Amino acid sequence: MDVNESMEPLSADRIEKLVKAVQAGQVEPYRAIVLHFQRRLHLYCYHMIGDRAESEDIVQEVFLRAYREIGKYRQTVSFSAWLYKIAYRLCLNALKKHKGQHRLLSLIQLQWLTAPTASSDESADGLLIGLSPEERQLVILRTLEERSFAEIAELTGSKAIALRKKFERIRKKLRKQMREEKLDERLFPGL
Amino acid sequence: MSDYSPGFEPLEHFKRDAERGAPAPVDFSERIMQRIELDSAGGSSYKAYKPKRMAIGIALIVLTVTLLCGFTYAITAGVLTIKDDAGREIMQVQSPEPIHAEQVELLDRIKRTVNNQLQQGEAAIIIMGQDDIDAVKRHEEPESYYPVFQGFSYSSTEDIPTRLVGHLNELKKLGDQVADAKLTEVELSPYLGHPNVLEPEKWVEASESGSGYPYAYYKLKPDDQAYMEDAVLSLTYRKGDSTFRLSGTYGEFTSVTVFDKNPSAERIHEVSGIPIYHTNGQDAPYLTWLEPVGDGELMYWLNSNADLKQQLRFAEAVIKAAKH
Numbered sequence: 001m002d003v004n005e006s007m008e009p010l011s012a013d014r015i016e017k018l019v020k021a022v023q024a025g026q027v028e029p030y031r032a033i034v035l036h037f038q039r040r041l042h043l044y045c046y047h048m049i050g051d052r053a054e055s056e057d058i059v060q061e062v063f064l065r066a067y068r069e070i071g072k073y074r075q076t077v078s079f080s081a082w083l084y085k086i087a088y089r090l091c092l093n094a095l096k097k098h099k100g101q102h103r104l105l106s107l108i109q110l111q112w113l114t115a116p117t118a119s120s121d122e123s124a125d126g127l128l129i130g131l132s133p134e135e136r137q138l139v140i141l142r143t144l145e146e147r148s149f150a151e152i153a154e155l156t157g158s159k160a161i162a163l164r165k166k167f168e169r170i171r172k173k174l175r176k177q178m179r180e181e182k183l184d185e186r187l188f189p190g191l
Numbered sequence: 192m193s194d195y196s197p198g199f200e201p202l203e204h205f206k207r208d209a210e211r212g213a214p215a216p217v218d219f220s221e222r223i224m225q226r227i228e229l230d231s232a233g234g235s236s237y238k239a240y241k242p243k244r245m246a247i248g249i250a251l252i253v254l255t256v257t258l259l260c261g262f263t264y265a266i267t268a269g270v271l272t273i274k275d276d277a278g279r280e281i282m283q284v285q286s287p288e289p290i291h292a293e294q295v296e297l298l299d300r301i302k303r304t305v306n307n308q309l310q311q312g313e314a315a316i317i318i319m320g321q322d323d324i325d326a327v328k329r330h331e332e333p334e335s336y337y338p339v340f341q342g343f344s345y346s347s348t349e350d351i352p353t354r355l356v357g358h359l360n361e362l363k364k365l366g367d368q369v370a371d372a373k374l375t376e377v378e379l380s381p382y383l384g385h386p387n388v389l390e391p392e393k394w395v396e397a398s399e400s401g402s403g404y405p406y407a408y409y410k411l412k413p414d415d416q417a418y419m420e421d422a423v424l425s426l427t428y429r430k431g432d433s434t435f436r437l438s439g440t441y442g443e444f445t446s447v448t449v450f451d452k453n454p455s456a457e458r459i460h461e462v463s464g465i466p467i468y469h470t471n472g473q474d475a476p477y478l479t480w481l482e483p484v485g486d487g488e489l490m491y492w493l494n495s496n497a498d499l500k501q502q503l504r505f506a507e508a509v510i511k512a513a514k515h
Contacts, residue, residue, distance in 0.1 A: 034219060177201075
């Protein structure tokens with residue numbers, strides 16, 4: 001899927017040159033970086049947390065944080081991998097934030113708890129609901145962004161072979177989940 | 192999933208759904224560049240960055256009061272919002288859903304029943320009501336869930352295992368005496384994860400003996416990972432008849448929600464530049480505050496039977512100790 005269909009894609013070399021210019025103090029080249037990554041990061045964040053409004057907030061935060069910390073970026077990994085690591089971390093925080101509130105209120109027995117306020121899982125038919133953030137990320141990068149396991153390995157810091165195995169396990173898990181859902185539909189129609 | 196068949200590929204289905212339901216493209220570039228220019232002109236870092244949805248707070252400017260220490264608060268529709276000196280929302284105080292005393296008693300009874308079945312180091316997640324039981328079996332999020340623990344206890348902060356507590360190590364700095372109160376117990380509780388990812392067949396269903404109310408629980412033996420960043424550390428100190436139970440956890444909380452029957456700016460206190468909210472009108476009043484550590488914050492709760500002045504003195508000692 002071309003997630004940035006309206007954009008002329010930038011080559012990795014071009015991106016690194018833009019990054020160097022920003023590191024040298026220029027501001028405007030950062031706009032091209034934002035334009036290049038914004039759509040794919042938006043979709044990535046949206047599917048990671050399942051909430052439209054919050055995913056937009058996170059994308060903004062990713063770009064602002066990346067700009068603020070761009071001086072720390074070294075070409076030992078691609079800029080794309082570096083940016084996705086920031087995005088993953090912020091998505092993880094968003095997911096943790098809500099469940100953290102839920103959990104902690106319960107821990108100190110303050111009150112009857114109410115439903116979590118976010119993570120509506122409105123995306124893609126709820127298929128990702130039962131997956132951990134790490135598994136979600138793998139499904140998004142592999143299935144939606146159609147990245148190779150080698151690319152995902154660079155983005156996540158895991159080994160490609162381990163990712164391939166994990167992806168197969170997720171695939172089996174989802175198949176099992178769907179079989180059970182189908183069985184439930186047959187046994188308990190209307191539920 | 193009406194198009195399911197035995198050879199059906201769920202990820203293909205996911206991809207089709209994702210493409211059909213994708214959010215509309217958003218051009219972030221203009222707002223990002225404006226933000227960068229604005230912050231560069233002001234010579235500030237991005238500490239002042241406020242997420243888009245927080246912009247609604249601007250409409251409340253007439254109700255916003257700047258306090259001497261720099262943080263601000265605004266109150267509207269019964270919701271009190273506390274912001275830091277960079278204008279970033281850090282705490283929201285709102286009224287809770289009405290709670291019936293019978294519900295609280297029922298929950299306490301069920302928690303006690305399940306807790307009594309646990310060995311040290313074991314934990315359980317409790318789900319109450321048939322709707323929530325059915326939800327977790329479908330891998331869906333329940334309306335509510337309640338963790339119980341037989342956590343690890345220690346008699347000194349020196350005994351807290353370093354490798355288990357991550358950023359919570361900061362709490363060790365408090366030592367065994369705070370503001371003349373002596374440590375009596377340290378408890379470490381794990382983070383148990385979300386109930387909807389647990390295996391449906393392992394939930395134990397039961398009904399409460401007095402009321403017949405259905406509930407289910409899932410016993411867990413948390414691994415070391417559960418004690419890392421998401422664990423909760425509780426330290427109990429005593430001075431005379433006064434008990435101070437301080438609970439802390441680490442997270443990257445962009446904002447936290449505190450429940451109080453009557454949110455009021457009068458119960459915001461400031462200690463060393465940190466806003467502390469004192470809940471009131473509830474069964475268990477407490478002080479709560481956030482303290483920046485690393486990339487995130489330590490969130491604290493202080494439950495105590497001492498008067499407010501003593502509690503604030505204790506909180507001040509905690510904040511100062513953590514800064515050293």
